[in-house]
Amino acid sequence: MSSDVFKRFTNDDGKFKETLTIDVQGLLSLYEAAHLRVHGEEILEEALTFTVTHLESMGPKLGNSLKAQVSEALSQPIHTNLPRLVECYFGAVGLHFEPQQSRARIMTGKILSILNIVDDTFDAYATFDELVLFTNAIERSCDISAMESVSHNLRPIYQVLIEFLNELEDELKKEGKSDRIYYAKVEMKKWIKSYFKEAEWLNACYFPKCEEYMENAITSIAVKLIATISLICLEELIISKETLEWVTSDSSILRASSILSRLKDDIMGHHFEQQRTHIPSFFECYMKEHGVSKQEAYVEVQKIMENAWKDINTELVCPSQVPMFALEQAINPTRLTLSFQVNDFMNTKGGFKDSLLVAG
Template sequence: MEIFNKFTDEREKFKESIAKDEVGLLSLYEASHLRTKGENILDEALAFTTTHLQAMAMDSNCPFSEEAKYALKWPIYKAVPRFMARQNTSLHHNNPLKTNNVLLTFAKLDYNSLQKLYHKELVLNVYRWWKDHKLKELLPFARIRVVEIYVWASGVRYEPKYCNTRRTLAKIITFISVIDDMYDVYATLDELQLFTDAIQRWDVSCIEKLPNYMKGLYETIIEVYEEIEQDICKDNNTPFAFDYAKEALKSLCKAYLMEATWFNQGYIPTMEEYMKVSITSAAYYVITSISFLTLGNNVASKQVYEWAQTDPILLRSTGVIGRILNDMASHKFEQERGHVASAVECYMKEYGVSEEEAIIELEKEVGTAWKDVTEDYTKSSLKFPNVILECVLNVARLSDFFYKEVDGYTFADAEIKHFIDLMLTHPVPI
């Protein structure tokens, strides 16, 4: 951190002269997001640069006002890579004097090429699979979010060579979404106990005990996981990888059942109780387990799964980020509809504070979790491939994207819809 000392004065405050260097200010702001616990100078750098970038963003005469607006909302470290790529091409296209035109053209071609691939995967694989399995007809109560589901999948691994990861993740995230809705708003507690038990047994013969509307879902889940297992065997992977992914789904259903039980009992847990269950119910362990699985054992070795089973800080902190952001964005709607208490309600009850005070404290917890993600990512990169760790980091980024201000999965606002359209529909003008 000594490198940052040259930007401070004798009072150890950042020099006001830095604010005159727009590019330097933006760079310092972006660097400050890679802070970890105890790096006070980066905390101060973030506060200092945020104040000045807010002024830049409001100054229509500033040539970097657009960059400042975007950076304040989507800092590079927390941004979903493909959305960042599109934003950067647009910014540089509109500022030709600051741009290497050859590199810009290559960036545009790359973006448009991937967009065609994504559109093909979405229409020919994900949407067709959804229609062929008649999930909409089988489960009319469930949210139909095929596009958003694909965006989640592509956000975890966006590169062309990971098409199998995206296709597989899209199917599994579909199950997560449908199961979540079933536990939240449709099934009785007795029915949910039957479904949870069936998932724990993982045996198609359990289907006879399930209500009719659950049978098709259960059968499809078993079928898709068997397809995944066959692909693993074809690639000479080892059983522990599939077992880990299967156990993650079992744990998810048990967490959903616990939350449904709390709701039926009218029970508001302590924050410790709630987070222990709700980090699992955020479903990120399922998403990361499947993403690891599809990478093959040359990348996701046995050591990777042994690490993941210890619930490392990187995974757990990603779950904290996703859970709290989701809760802050959706808790009002969910409480009106009828839902287990969120982190907001749990915090309010336990500490006797207002909603506004609870949200301020929960935002601090999200900030701390991002510091933990950064620190553990750095340490873990000495042991495991970046492609593994990036899967987890990208899940945290997706949470920031979808839940920064609203529940962008359930109620995609205009900005999120715009980003999705840019990603899947509108090519970059060459």
């Protein structure tokens, strides 16, 4: 198909019509199409310049959902982005590369996909009232029977969550270990509750203190949720009740691992997140609370991360009732985060894909 088809969007002087800026979705479509240009297609070069200029200027005036969509598109066009499902696959393989851990690999890949969906929903697409109903349904029963109380817009997401838990339980039941699903549900509820806390802060325009932010953030980063699902899915290993209780506790290594992932995420993504309506990152919290510059906050973050690694190393070298394979589940999500320098092992801004290309 010739790029001349885009001439219908131009005036007699060859310039793109200003009326195109009225339709934001149409402008986004033109922007994405421009990324398929080849050498010599000047009209698509002009289309790219035109759409970028107008999308950037209209960003602050848009509603949260549309603003997030525009910001993400400008940061990473669809054509140049690695599909999220592929990213989830690589994340799952990174966590469970052993051939015998097929079940853990499959279920971890699925929860990584769900993390992305829920994160986007809470951050950009759902209203606060919808999130209230959604969170209440999860906390009350974490069961399909509560779906009627969820708003219609969020029922598909709620259903995905419940179907994942049901599938996980069915898989565990094959080995007579369906009781382990309890621990996954415990962490799922904690995780959703932490996301809702952030939604409450945003809705109230509340600026949390550093300690308050971190106490919630070490749950919202989902390291414990991923570690729990990873652990209960491991095959060919004897996992005691004490170990299962440990993974849902506030142990030093799980806390330190979560802090590392949370702060690495803030380092990589806080500038992008602040371009849309979003709660402050640890950087903003620290700068406001202590009256320091961004660079000074960064130095403090590095110190906190170094101390977190020391906490992890202490747990690894000291005698413990927790088996090493369980400790590995606590730190592997963070290892993956630090290796690929992205949030939740995926990044709509291209970091994961770029790291894979460099590694290859």
